[in-house]
Amino acid sequence: MRIISGKYRGKRLMAPKKLPVRPTTDFAKEALFNILENHFYLQEITVLDLFAGTGNISYEFASRGCQAVTSVDAHPACVQFIQKTAGELDFPIRAIRSDVFRFLDKARTRTDVVFADPPYEMAPEEFARIPELVFTNDLLEKDGLLIVEHSKFTNMEHLPYFSFEKKYGNCVFSFFEWPDGKEEEDRDTKK
Secondary structure (H helix, E strand, O other): OEOOOOOOOOOEOOOOOOOOOOOOOHHHHHHHHHHHHHHOOHHHOEEEEEOOOOOHHHHHHHHOOOOEEEEEEOOHHHHHHHHHHHHHHOOOEEEEEOOHHHHHHHOOOOEEEEEEOOOOOOOHHHHHHHHHHHHHOOOEEEEEEEEEEEEOOOOOOOOOOEEEEEEEOOEEEEEEOOOOOHHHHHHHHHO
């Protein structure tokens, strides 16, 4: 695994071999961050990284200067590796061991970017729960983005708040966001 840009550009990180992960490829990661850098000033945003695995995406955000990154994963060795690496590199990453859906049910803090990289073989109804919980629980800032990574065999276009998708080989990023003016309506009805 390699950090592709920012303060630690080119730094290789060796995750323990026994972790149950499938890191995002450098090609897909670079394409994703090109999109994000055209949408945000990365030094001014906060990030929630769900199904964080080795922390691959979290490190990329932190290396590029993000203010704060929260990494959530259920696997204890993944969380330990993220904590250790974040400490060594002095990254503003907080690693939390939790089932992602349980975490989303209880979370009440808004972030600019929510990135989710669940197992590709997860059931379609489980994929659908991610945007549902993020938007129902108001976890995304007004101009924020939810990005869900999935395989080309999963389709998320029919889900509420879907905006667009980008395909890179077998990897697909589905982007979700508040529609203009809609987020204020939704938030007002919750009061």
